Amino acid sequence: MMLNRLHAFTIISLGTITETLAQTTPPAAPGTPAAPATTDGGIPWLWIIxxxxxxxxLVWYFRYRR
Structure with missing residues (x-):
């Protein structure tokens, strides 16, 4: 059962990554100014992690303390 879940997860992940890579924009031509950085105003991923x-x-501490 776990092996089936691993296969499904791998297939879905590869499909998502492939789709994301296909939608990326090509790099700008040499000599053109760089586009300004955009901020979305959201919480950075580092803080979420x-x-x-x-x-x-905390869950581990309260669950396994003696």
Whole structure:
């Protein structure tokens, strides 16, 4: 059962990555100015990952403490 889930996860992941790579824009021609960086005003992914790690640590601590 776990092997079937791994296969399904791998196929879906590869399909998503391939689709994402197909939609990327080509690099700008030499000599053209770079496009300005855009900010979306959202929470950066690093903070989301740190928050999830803290929550996972707290769950582990309260679940397995003696």
């Amino acid at each position: 740190i928050g999830l790690a803290i929550i996972a640590g």
